[in-house]
Amino acid sequence: MVSKKEHMMKVLLVILLNIYVVSSSDPDPVYDFCIPRTDFSSNSNIPFCKNSSLVTVEDFIYSGIRNPGDFKKTGFAATPVSSTVFPGLNTLGMSFVRADFDAGGVNVPHYHPRATETAVVLEGKIYSGFVDTQNRVFAKVLEKGDVMVFPRGLLHFQMNVGDSPATIFGSFDSQNPGLMKIPVAVFGSEIKDELLLKAFGFNSKELAKLRKRFGSS
Template sequence: MSSQKLFAFLLSLATVQMAFSGDIDVLTDFLLPPKVTQVDSNFFTFTRMRALVGAPLATNFTVTTASLPEFPALNGQSVSYAILQFPAGTSSPLHEHPRSGELLFLVKGHLTVGFVDTTDKLFVQKLQKGDMFLFPKGLVHFQYNRGKTIATAISAFGSVNPGTESLPNTLFITGIDDTILAKSFKTDIATIKHLKAGLAPRT
């Protein structure tokens, strides 16, 4: 096989891989759940956010999502949302979304946000009400409320199911061997066990 044909073949494989890495391509106006043949306007309406209106202020970092598991009408539409509530002094765990970027819109309070790119460069910004910030797809990021009042943000995603991989949980409660973790973090097993104990669910 000539180098040109090999390059074309590899390029076509990469293109196919990119096509399958995102949401499905819809060939109809919308997709219905299995065994559903007719829908009305209620199918396209999501009402669970009503519970946030007038509710007591959150006391812990809270995420309320409108993604495919909660809202089947989103299937094939490449969009989802989350409402994030940050009481004073709280933060999201370090995390990333493997299937989508995140566009955060701060509607109340102040947040310090940031992400790390693949060259290990840290980007940090202090946001105030009305600001937006983009977390690129697949990059580790955080949000932290340094203020004295609650902060509320709306996050939009370019996937019906962006996924969330929490680094503390992924690293320390999934059963990765303590020796491997200790070597990776250049520390000792006792420190790893201490970190794991702090993440273990309280009984």
């Protein structure tokens, strides 16, 4: 028979574990910085971080988002920046993205499973919002200088509602925020057609059209 003391200890343990899970994010860095070694491999015994004496200011500067992405073909282009292309971000628990929209361009509904995002409008007018777990929509047209936050894991979206190209700069509180685009995840995956037909009420021809559109995204 479990004693009252043992029961309380189990309850406390569950509470502590829940607090840990809720508060966990990317691990805190243990060094000032950690610029990855280019000769590092998972099977190597050499240190992962470059010797600090070999680190230069260039490791902490990135110029890859000076210019807009190629949004003319689809109306939208995203240029993500992580430690993969910007070594100075490594272990710092952050990453960012530049998003460029043609007039009418759309960033389809998506979410980031591991990060909260803040997005600032650099140019243009963007209809921007997110949906919470009660299906409430929080959306508004943002203009240059406006900032919006998208809570971690919640579905969000943007659309250029102006007459000229628009640009957003988004930042994440994770080195690897993850990205799930809803149309691609649903229609570009290997979910059985039978399930999708029943779930959405499509006919086979309509589903095939969506499969073709999002299968290669």
